[in-house]
Amino acid sequence: MQFQLLLPPKYKKIGVLLFVPSLLLAILHRFNDFKVDFLTVNLFEVDLNFTDEIALTGIILSLLFIAFAREEHEDEYISSIRLKSLQWAVLVNYSLLILATWLIHGFPFIDVMMYNMLTVLIIFIVRFHLELRKNRIANPEK
Amino acid sequence: MKNNIRIERAILNITQQQLAEQIGVSRQTINAMESNKYVPSTVLALKIAALFGKKVEEVFILEEGD
Secondary structure (H helix, E strand, C coil), X not given: CCCCCCECCCHHHHHHHHHHHHHHHHHHHHHHCCCCHHHEEEECCEEEECHHHHHHHHHHHHHHHXXXXXXXXXXXXXXXXXXXXXXXXXXXXXXXXXXXXXHCCCCHHHHHHHHHHHXXXXXXXXXXXXXXXXXXXXXXXX | XXXXXXXXXXXXXXXHHHHHHHHCCCHHHHHHHHCXXXXXXXXXXXXXXXXXXXXXXXXXXXXXXX
């Protein structure tokens, strides 16, 4: 067996379970300025609230878990689908970023950069799972 | 590269699933190879040929342009 930098399959479920609350927390924080009070810390005379740090860390970790949990039957063919999907995701992600660079100017570009922190993982997860599914559907048990 | 996996499998009268289990890959992999969508690694090609009791080049055949 070749060495693979992948997590055990159960991490996909853990990732989904972590993603939902992290995303909710991030949305509440972003659009309603929601803050969890006990996450406020006084550092150097300044009150810092760590709600957004917790939310973003949760989102990134959960996406990494989902993206890099091993499939139940992860063999060389599935690894090749994984690699192709990852290359595809990186290409699409940076194509979109170039497009956004030219189309979106000034302050709103901060939003683009914010979403771009996560899009490469999201695009990869969607592409990889669509490819796996396509393979299963095109391939019913005979 | 083309291959005779489907034919050899018919001779042994086993399903894709059974072949997959005996070799230790997913059934999708067998299907992808049979429909020429995937070229297996040397290790996998050797395992398949061994299971069929054939030489690798009797199961996997180079094509023009390979």
